[in-house]
Amino acid sequence: MTGTDDGRAGDGGQVGDGGETGEAGGSAWSPLRRRVFRDLWLAQFTSNVGSWMQTVGAQWLLVGHGAAQVSLVQLAAGLPVLFLALPAGVLADLVDRRRLLLAMQAAMALVAAALAVLAFTGRLGPWTLLALTFLLGCGNALNGPAWQAVQPSLVPRDELRQAAALGAVNLNLARAVGPALGGLLIAVLGVGWTFAVNAASFLAILAVLATWRPGTPARVPRPGQEREHLIAALRAGGRYVRSAPRIRRILLRSALFVPGASALWTLLPVSAHQSLGLGAAGYGLLLGAVGLGAVAGAAALPALSRQVGGNGALALAGAVFAGALVTLAVGAGVPVAFLALVLAGAAWITALSTLNAGLQVALPAWVRARASAFYLLVFQGGSALGALCWGQVAQHAGVSAAMLLAALVLLGGVLSLRRLPLPGGRTDPTLSEAWPEPRLTVEPAPQDGPVLVTVTYRVRAERAPAFVTAMRKVESSRRRTGAVSWGLYRDAARPEQFVETFTVTSWSEHCAQHHGRYTGTDRAFETDARALLTGEPTVTHAVMAHDRDA
Structure with missing residues (x-):
């Protein structure tokens, strides 16, 4: 199957479900040949870099107010996902996703601009900063499911695995570049400029979305139907996930990988400072190693998936990530830690891309955003709970003990693949009109029932x-x-x-x-x-x- 010249792809054809089939078409970079996907990927990278720069600026402003308030920056940014992800998924299935993305990106640009203005005028206090950071988190939460759901319309289905990998590469490269640029900008021009750059970074996504014309038809109700209401649509999404064994298993596999893996992102700054004796520049170097591994993992993913399938890729990713945590825990030195983080970056990309692509190719269009919201909820919730857990373990037992325990959790997930694998076989999520029309004497009204x-x-x-x-x-x-x-x-x-x-x-x-x-x-x-x-x-x-x- 091939996409059209503007990056759109049809929904037809049977596809692998992300399990043992391990299907992946083309090269690792083939999605970048699709103009809209490439433009959005570059715009998203720009925005992600801006977001990381702003995070550094926000944390720097709060350094003098104590570590507790510094930690509230991540909490304020991530908390909205936990209670907005599911309503956001429903909204993205009911309205035009492009318009929703435009609205959310514009709103977040305005909030970032407000942060910049307040910082430049010296009126940005700690609680105002946290409140506006929370609003940005709300925008991200409302934006996430729609962003996930448009991906299958940008590339052919046999390139979804590579597209998911490139999305993860995007985030990890931004994680490596953004903090370094943010620190440099603070040193040269001041904190306010990190907020201003972040506000400007949203313009790249807005420009691409404004010119993109997706080929998805409008959601017009058929005879006998009426538009779904918010609560009814939310219940329908929950029923779908409860009754879809493939989707439930993907969510379970995410829950068995993400909390353990989150130990790396939570404890790496402390490990870099305490165990490896590195400063800010050295920490940036370690983040660069993760980004390098992400690129390498994305390049190797299509061949790896064809060789070992989805379950094999997950097992390998879990084992390698656990090995990286053990390496950091024993304090093997900077060169070995750098190599371990390259492998961890590749493993992270492999696991997330396998799960995300497996989800996207199995979902029908009508519920794609709602089910993606459940995935985001598990992912973000697992990351948040994992970070909280490993922080407490490190506080009481030490960073090395926390990393070793997280490695054991990951290895437990690997072993569970024998009894709880991703489902194999094939699935066809395309719309079918094969169900015959009911023969009726009197047509009920849409609201009649049960x-x-x-x-x-x-x-x-x-x-x-x-x-x-x-x-x-x-x-x-x-x-x-x-x-x-x-x-x-x-x-x-x-x-x-x-x-x-x-x-x-x-x-x-x-x-x-x-x-x-x-x-x-x-x-x-x-x-x-x-x-x-x-x-x-x-x-x-x-x-x-x-x-x-x-």
Whole structure:
């Protein structure tokens, strides 16, 4: 599959799910040939560098107020994700994602500009700084799911793994470059300029978004549907994640990797100062090693994925990252630490790209941002809780002990891959219209409901066990697409007859099952079950009766 000249790609075709298939098309840098992806990647790098420069400036302003307030900068920036990620995911699935990104980037630019003005005029106090940093964190939280969800429209699906790797490279390179530039700017011109540069950095993303014209059609409701409301859409996203084993397993694998790996980002500054005897310049050198490893890991990822698959890549990444933590814990010296951090950067890219790409290629368009929000919640929450945990361990038992314990946690995650691997096989998240239209005498109103759907099947006795097994996958399909209850019953008087029942909250939700949520994978599950029947099933639709119907 190839994208169009402007970077767009279609949604068609079956794809690997990020498990053992390990599919990756083209070279590590092939997504950069897509003009919009390349322009957004460069603009995002500019913005990420600006963000890290601002973080340095904010921390520098608070140095004289004690370590506790300095630590509040990261808390203020990261806390909004924990309570805004899920609503942001719903919003990104309901509105035009490009316009949402434009609004959030513009809002964050204004907040950064306000920080700069207050700093230049000497009116930026500690609590004002933290409050505005919190607002920037809110913008990032509302921006994140939409940013994740647009990626599949920028590159072909067989390049999603490389695109995810390049996204992680972007962040790690900015992490290496931004603090160094921020420190230099503070020394030469003053703290206010770090805020001003960050405000200007948003203009790069705004310029690219303003000229990008995605080919995604508008979300226009079909007959019998109405636009999803916020709460209903949030519940639909939660039902999808609960009923999608692939997505749940990716979230689990993230939860088993990120908290342990977060020890490196939390404790590296202390390790650089205490164990390696390095100053700010030496710490910047270590961050550069991580960035170098990220680039190398992104380059090697396509070949690695083809050789060992998604689970093999995760196992290798976890083991290598654990080894890097052990190396830093034993204080092997600066050259060895530099090499260990290069490997850690490559391992970090490998793990995050495998998980992120596995998520994106498995998600249908209608719920992509909502499910991505769950992923961001697990990722950010795991990072925050991990940082809190390792900081406390280091405070009471020492940095080396904390790093060794984190390495053990990572190795435990590697061992768990034998029993809890990423799912293999293939999935087709593309929209399917194969579900037949219901035959009705009276069309219910969109808000009418609940709706009870009953499907009667006839199956020969020898095929009954296989049919029941096949229907378990149909159950997950029904629940993912909107069913709030489901059951399969066998007629006691006619054992060859089975009755499936499921309920949906409204007629609009059921129409969404037909027209906006039924994918190629759902069709395949239903086809496998119906191949065991002796004839066509009978379907009935019943809508909850109310007093007005009497």
